[in-house]
Amino acid sequence: MAAESPSAKAKAWVLFDRIVACAAPDGVHSNPWVKGPDGQLRFEPDFEALARLLGVPLHLKAGTQSGVPALAFDVWLSYELRRAGFNADQAWPRPVHPRILPAPIANLLKALPIGLRKAVADRIERDGAITGATSANGIILGKNYLKQVDVVISDWVTGPELLISTKRMDSSYGKNAPNRIEESYGDAKNLRLRHPLAALGFVFGLRSDILQKEPATAEWLFDLLAKLGREDDAYHATCLVLMEYASDGAIPETGEEPPVTALPEPGQELEGEDVPVPASDAAVDRDIAQLPRVTILKEEIPEELAPGRFLAAMVTRVLGATPVNMHKEARKRRASPELR
Template identity: 70%
Template sequence: MATEKTAKAKAWALFDRIVEIAAPDGEHTNPWVIAADGKRRYQPDYGTLCLLLGVPLSLKANTQSGVPALALDVWLSYELRRAGFGPDQTWPRPEHPRILPASVANLLKALPREDATAVKKLLKKEGAITGVTSASAKILGKNYLKQVDVIITDWSTGPELLISTKRMDSSFGKNAPNRVEESYGDAKNLRLRHPQAALGFVFGLSANALVEEPGTAEWLFDLLIKLGQEDDAYHATGLVLMEYSGASVIDDGEEPEQGVPEEPGVEPQDDVVPAADGDLEKSIAKLPKVKIRLDATPDELDPGRFLAAMVDRVLKATPVTMHKGARKRRAEPASF
């Protein structure tokens, strides 16, 4: 377990620096563009995604460590900030603690500087304070608690966006049925309790599947498309088809156990970022190359289409007085 925590801490240091470089001083590019056909489209930052996906390859982190799937979570949260949602609204946040309720974030802004500094010091300590900070978010569905990978929520609104991610890098025929079946059950569980929330699912798949098991890949694509068309499942589904230039992620067939909430008190935490050693930029420059195979991605599962659907769903389900930053960005797309 100690090795896994070290791998995740190293990954967070790299993830945070990559996102920081992509959005210097917290200034994000506008993802909305007007395409050649005159229609507004969401243009994801695939360059940043490729860098993030290179981190688990560089660290040789297997799926059980949680690092490979975490790369997708970090990217989706980053994309939502590009769309205009605040850094404290989208979880995981771009700094530790990854989960911080909006009420606590607002309190920090209102406190005198000296008091705010003391509270921030407490929040940034290793270990999560139950009910205040956390490394992951668990949401109650109709029948059971479910860890949600990317989320926008507040006590006054309830969950507004819930995105689950899965990743598969090998043993496609063996692992695909289980992961899709789990995702379908999770969708129903969350949708029945939170019908107004934008509910999405993103599947990260090694492009090796196209060559090694093309039949399984075709079957999987079809199921993912149908998952995004069910009236009582996801509002949209997306596919990140990854092609590596070197060694693949070590897929041991299992992702970390989500478990159940622990008893009140201080929870162990493994997302505390170690102090920068001055070599982060060098490490980022040497990350293995990753390519996103958009050419082999069905239109219904295009990441840009998925993100547009999620943002649109959140904005349609809330008054115009809310999420003004996101509304402004969508209303002022750039030429593409």
Template identity: 90%
Template sequence: MATEPSTKAKAWVIFDRIVARAAPDNVHSNPWIRSADGQLRFEPDFDTLARLLGVPLHLKAGTQSGVPALALDVWLSYELRRAGFNLDQVWPRPVHPRILPAPIANLLKALPAGTRKAVADRIERDGAITGATSSSGIILGKNYLKQVDVVISDWVTGPELLISTKRMDSSYGKNAPNRIEESYGDAKNLRLRHPLAALGFVFGLRSDILQKEAATAEWLFDLLGKLGREDDAYHATCLVLMEYGNDEAIPETGEEPPVTALPEPGREVDDENAPAPALDAIVDQDIAQLPKVKILSEQIPEELAPARFLAAMVTRVLGATPVNMHKEARARRSSPALR
């Protein structure tokens, strides 16, 4: 008897389809824009973000499923591919398995066709193979292992970009202090071992906090800004302010569970099911029925703006590597559209 796919497996198939439609045949638009006054800026694809944020609402996925915050991870990795980093460089990947190190991807391409198919099928089936593939990025900080949500890394360079994401859709006064406290500790742990990596933090927040708990919102915005200004914290921080209807609210299933015990290096735990098989037409129908989500860009403080954050992350990665690395990302940044 077939088992019912998990909420995360259902979400992945919709996430993947949204990203595939936004970048047909893995061809991404260039996010860099140069304005008439000569200013270079990163222009995020907020339409794709809004669709991705609608997926957990459509599935009624509670916070403990991990799906609400996963929508942010998928979008950030998509934006980094728009910036010119390739499919296997940025994790999570837009296909299963979510983490496939570049050397293994290159080996697959070099294998004879028959062997390549057999190995690819094994990777697709197993998802997490010890020491090879994984469903989550686990990085050693100064003192402990940390699951990082969006990663650029390679064995040649080590971690080049590490972004942690959090999301809050309710119970702001109760949950916000815990999220901020965790973020400070995580920043220091990662920064001290990987000082050259671009280290960022993205916080997704439902906009009704502005009406329900205005004082908490002011406090939270202030602390998020400070997280991105201190020498031993993040290089940049970001706020995604989401507006959606009360009828679509995510059910309260408790706080997103903290990662309190991670496996030892080399011992992977696969917490992701492969995307649930579905016909494109059915998935497209799901996408058409997604709840409407609006990104309130104008109410996000400038220092926490997604455009500023993404520009800072990409610029830092390029600034910390030689000019013969990340050539496509450099070419895109140096050839912006004029607007």
């Protein structure tokens, strides 16, 4: 019987992982915090890494239902959280498979004798999603229902500390925008009411041709996104990313992003972990060199929705809601910004 061909997401993970690995050589991440001549502290995102990640679904011609286009944002946000000082096991999705590895499991692995550690690590890597231990998806219980959250910081000691949902829209703006916003508002209330101390954020990726094709829809969207970040019972901050890329590389319109039609009971696991396809670094680097060019239109994004402002708000809220002896590296980086 012929082997099943890898999914678009499995192919994408190889490129995503290589891009973020090259952006942080030997696991060393740059400090995103800078302080200008005016003394203002700000968070400077790595837009170059984001542009490369956004080129992956274009290169693979991965449609919306593959989940790859939106996944590019999840990978970038977890990378930015590592730049802020959270370690690889804290910010999910992790930069390696499996994508969610709770801190107690990671600590147990480090404490095991070398031989046993390797055997357990190999088992975790092979199986990926082990019920009650590791996972491919961040599933969080809100006030009334379980919700799959895209980017998460959580531990059994603290509970959820950061919850970020991402959405992306590359076409059919007038038709799809109201549904996306309505869903996001409901999700915010569900999560906020059970986890009031968690930093709750929403990131919306939007192709820039909306500014020419449907300017009225763009104006409406920008206004509503900003308001979602001001509500007392919704998101603490919201973010907009405007992406510009060539028309011949457009994301195939295959319908809405893949819905999670049946979330499992607590302690169970969603099926279908997409394990990265093994490939040499040289082959992956060749693919990355051929990625379509994506430009982030930073100047067109309203200040209230700017990615740097959003990330600063998320990190600051996490640090503000925890004691000073927690997240020490993140506190150190924020207190030692680069002077510019």
